Amino acid sequence: MSVEKSYVLGTHDEEIARLSLQNAVWRPRATAAWRRAGFSAGQTIVDLGCGPGWASLDLADVVGASGRVVAIDRSRRFLEHLERAAAARGLANVEIRERDLNEGALPVENVDGIWSRWVYAFVRDPRGLLARAARAIRPGGTLVMHEYSDYRTWKVSPHEPEFEAFVKDVMVSWREQGGEPDVGLELPVWASELGLEVKSLTPIQDAARPGDPVWQWPRAFVGVGLQRLVDVGRIDASRAGAIRDAWARLEASPHAFTVTPVVLEIIASRRA
Numbered sequence: 001m002s003v004e005k006s007y008v009l010g011t012h013d014e015e016i017a018r019l020s021l022q023n024a025v026w027r028p029r030a031t032a033a034w035r036r037a038g039f040s041a042g043q044t045i046v047d048l049g050c051g052p053g054w055a056s057l058d059l060a061d062v063v064g065a066s067g068r069v070v071a072i073d074r075s076r077r078f079l080e081h082l083e084r085a086a087a088a089r090g091l092a093n094v095e096i097r098e099r100d101l102n103e104g105a106l107p108v109e110n111v112d113g114i115w116s117r118w119v120y121a122f123v124r125d126p127r128g129l130l131a132r133a134a135r136a137i138r139p140g141g142t143l144v145m146h147e148y149s150d151y152r153t154w155k156v157s158p159h160e161p162e163f164e165a166f167v168k169d170v171m172v173s174w175r176e177q178g179g180e181p182d183v184g185l186e187l188p189v190w191a192s193e194l195g196l197e198v199k200s201l202t203p204i205q206d207a208a209r210p211g212d213p214v215w216q217w218p219r220a221f222v223g224v225g226l227q228r229l230v231d232v233g234r235i236d237a238s239r240a241g242a243i244r245d246a247w248a249r250l251e252a253s254p255h256a257f258t259v260t261p262v263v264l265e266i267i268a269s270r271r272a
Contacts, residue, residue, distance in 0.1 A: 020054055038142060043067045044113075050071035065093060070107075071097065109136055115144050145184075153260075163246050166243045205261075209256065
């Protein structure tokens with residue numbers, strides 16, 4: 001299996017578009033976290049597991065021309081997308097580093113901050129990655145992490161048994177691929193064990209109706225995630241169709257809403 005194909009949801013154009021939508025929905029939460037962490041102009045900030053780099057572009061605006069963003073990912077296709085996007089915007093402060101986060105030291109040192117969103121949930125040794133990230137920041141530097149802490153809290157109303165089964169299948173498939181969807185529960189403990197000071201822990205959860213912008217984020221995941229479950233043999237096409245029908249019923253209901261899975265925002269600093 002190639003590196004590109006081993007991505008849980010792939011690196012195809014549809015996934016790049018989904019990640020763009022996801023970043024747009026999460027941008028207010030991300031930028032607020034960056035402000036709380038003290039990310040600012042002139043700093044060097046790492047976008048760890050940057051994917052196609054949508055957050056890297058936002059961070060480039062935060063650090064300005066006097067700072068730099070180091071975008072790290074293992075997908076050459078994602079990184080090429082970021083290179084093109086940065087060039088189109090005339091950004092000279094975004095640096096690309098191709099690296100498998102499952103292996104070796106990070107290609108940075110003494111940086112001011114590291115940002116990650118849904119990265120530790122997908123690596124084989126999340127504690128080891130956290131240790132490497134902690135070594136890469138300067139004394140006083142800060143890690144900002146957004147990770148799920150209870151994925152089972154993704155619910156819909158009216159109740160749809162097919163959708164509830166879909167959430168369970170996603171979690172089983174996730175773990176079969178070597179990840180842990182609820183890694184957010186472990187990260188603060190590991191951070192403290194590694195000598196970091198946990199500055200804040202903030203749970204994030206939304207309730208959204210079909211017409212809300214936030215609804216578009218889980219909606220896009222259902223489309224891509226269902227196909228992924230079929231591709232890996234977790235469910236068959238008939239069952240995928242039943243889940244799509246359940247989601248369509250929700251979108252047609254004037255009273256429907258979804259409660260998104262709980263994300264834990266973790267801000268931790270290396271002691272000066």
